[in-house]
Amino acid sequence: MEFFEAIHARQSIRKFQDKPVEVDTLMKILEAANRAPSAGNLQAYQIVVVQEPAVKARLDAASGHQGSLAEAPVVLVFCAHPQESATRYGSRGEDLYCIQDATIACAYAQLAATALGLASVWIGAVFEPEMVRDALRLGGSQWPIALLPLGSPAEQPPRQPRRPLQETVRWIASPR
Ligand SMILES: Cc1cc2nc3c(=O)[nH]c(=O)nc-3n(C[C@H](O)[C@H](O)[C@H](O)COP(=O)(O)O)c2cc1C
Known part of the structure; x- marks a missing residue:
């Protein structure tokens, strides 16, 4: 899928088919994440790939049983x-x-x-960090920031509107 197509195609999907994500596909996603910029190129984060149902269930409990974390075949934390x-x-x-x-x-x-045809939803607003830390046995200095359940979509919700650019963008132009 072309870049701008992917930007426009992405929407939050919270229901997933019971279908695994191929390892090759997962690796492409992880490689893409690995190309992201980071301060001083330190990449001061870790991505935990969760496929184990019992751990996904604990992540779901940590996020108020929203459902998507338990249902998706893979969760990236x-x-x-x-x-x-x-x-x-x-x-x-x-x-x-x-x-x-x-x-x-x-x-x-x-x-x-x-871009690879998978669906996801960013889980970040509602979750208990300590419960996620326990479920993943995270080391002392690691803090979960976002959880991303991934899989094939099992719903097609309406697209969410956006605020007009005039509300979110301010231009400062140099005088001509
Ligand atoms: C920081 C952040 C936290 C979010 N937390 C949640 C969440 O806890 N649960 C959820 O279902 N969606 C969550 N979302 C997804 C948003 O609800 C969603 O992106 C927004 O409504 C726009 O819809 P769209 O992604 O379909 O365009 C979060 C998104 C962001 C960026």
Whole structure:
């Protein structure tokens, strides 16, 4: 799928078919995430690939039983690594850059998944970080930022509207 087609095709899908994601496809998504920019190229994050149903069920419980995390064949969990970023950037790395690193990687993965014909939804607003940390046995300094269930779509919801550009963009032009 062409780049702008993927941008426009992506929408949140919360119901998934009971169909595995091929390893080759998964690797392409992970390689795309790995190409994302990061502060100082530190890539201060880790992506946990979850396929085990019992662990997906725990992630679902951690996100208020929304359903998509248990249903999808694969869940990618993007975890920021504050200490790694802090080694070079101090508190700014700890509080901001590692979160940006993990977030951008997730955005790349989501678009790559769309381009490969897969559906996903970004789970970030509602989840208990400590429950996710326990389920994944994350090391001391890793924090889950976003969870991305992936799979073949089992629904076609209406597309969500967007605010007009005039509301979200401000131009500062140089005088001619
Ligand atoms: C930071 C962030 C957190 C989100 N958290 C959730 C969530 O917890 N559960 C959910 O179903 N969707 C979640 N979403 C998906 C949004 O609801 C969705 O992207 C938005 O409504 C626009 O719809 P669209 O993705 O179909 O264009 C989240 C998206 C972002 C970027």
